[in-house]
Amino acid sequence: MKTKDEAKKKLMTLIEHAKVKTDEQVNYFQSNGGGKYSSGQFAKYLKSKGIYYKFTNPNTPQENGVAECANCTLVYAA
Numbered sequence: 001m002k003t004k005d006e007a008k009k010k011l012m013t014l015i016e017h018a019k020v021k022t023d024e025q026v027n028y029f030q031s032n033g034g035g036k037y038s039s040g041q042f043a044k045y046l047k048s049k050g051i052y053y054k055f056t057n058p059n060t061p062q063e064n065g066v067a068e069c070a071n072c073t074l075v076y077a078a
Helices: 004-022 042-047 061-077
Strands: 028-032 050-054
Touching: 042 050, 050 061
Parallel strands: 028 050
Antiparallel strands: none
16 A cells, blocks of 8 residues: 555455455454544445444554454564
8 A cells, every 4th residue: 555545445345355255254343543444434334344343542552452463463474
């Protein structure tokens, strides 16, 4: 990604791709409240897919442990 603006679109694509590849639905999405994913449009998208979402306080990675661990796994596995 060149800008943070692309994050939502990339995540939507990933959710759709995961459904096609695994025949499993994403059920839960957690992120910090930093702003990349906290728009009303993105919340509507998640709700339309039946995905429960939770935003933690910005700049508090200790509240976002599950997502932080997953991000590290994704970054270092690539």
